[in-house]
């Protein structure tokens with residue numbers, strides 16, 4: 394058995410859409426990284442797009458040429474009918490090979506597992522930290538067994554915490570076992586400080602010591618370590634590049650980071666010689682290739698600048714005056 398599931402391989406390629414189905418959760422994990430914008434709110438997102446209709450999900454999947462989706466939250470199984478609806482929608486549109494994995498912090502019973510059968514391929518169990526010491530006596534082993542009997546691929550995925558060694562006996566009960574490097578976020582920062590934890594460096598969100606806590610369980614070659622740096626530098630970047638390449642206008646440049654660069658000329662009714670297809674009027678300005686404005690600035694009098702931003706009218710990273 395390879396160390397990575399199909400879902401993980403697609404995630405590495407940036408081909409998995411993140412389907413955040415609800416911000417509600419029945420647990421209160423101290424390390425929960427969900428942003429305050431999403432936490433506790435019953436709002437769904439496809440990547441960063443709020444889902445107001447089924448079409449939002451399909452459009453987002455199309456914009457990144459998604460080959461699969463990861464169902465996350467909050468606790469997705471607080472809204473099982475919604476999960477079933479969204480997953481069926483995607484399977485109907487893209488076919489059975491569209492790979493769907495679902496995270497859950499609960500141990501679902503047979504009724505819920507049957508509801509998910511056919512629309513979810515892999516279940517990723519996230520047993521909460523407080524039961525790790527008594528994992529074998531919890532409801533998880535039975536739920537894992539039922540999921541396997543029903544034909545799901547089964548994974549345990551947990552953050553790296555000092556108590557990881559309690560889960561060593563559980564590794565062989567599942568198809569895959571993933572450890573996420575513990576990550577610092579605005580919502581768990583206070584709890585992290587309360588436990589005397591600190592950031593590993595000033596560049597990433599990784600928490601100091603997280604890799605050492607995983608050292609024993611990682612001796613098993615079936616256990617996969619997903620670092621915080623990898624998620625940012627490979628997964629997220631690859632997803633952005635896919636989206637940027639699919640959505641870029643003719644004159645926009647896709648950078649190696651998956652952002653888009655274009656020029657803006659705040660023109661005031663002047664005529665111009667920019668060829669058709671290489672410009673667009675937006676908000677009263679001309680948007681065009683950044684190099685057209687940079688190479689011959691005298692042809693475009695007035696204020697002009699280069700914009701670098703995330704795809705899909707995302708956050709502006711930089712504005713460079715010309």
Ligand code: SF4
Pocket residue numbers: 418419420421422424425426427466467468498519
């Ligand atoms: S189960 Fe997940 S979403 Fe719920 S509190 Fe824990 S980390 Fe947050």
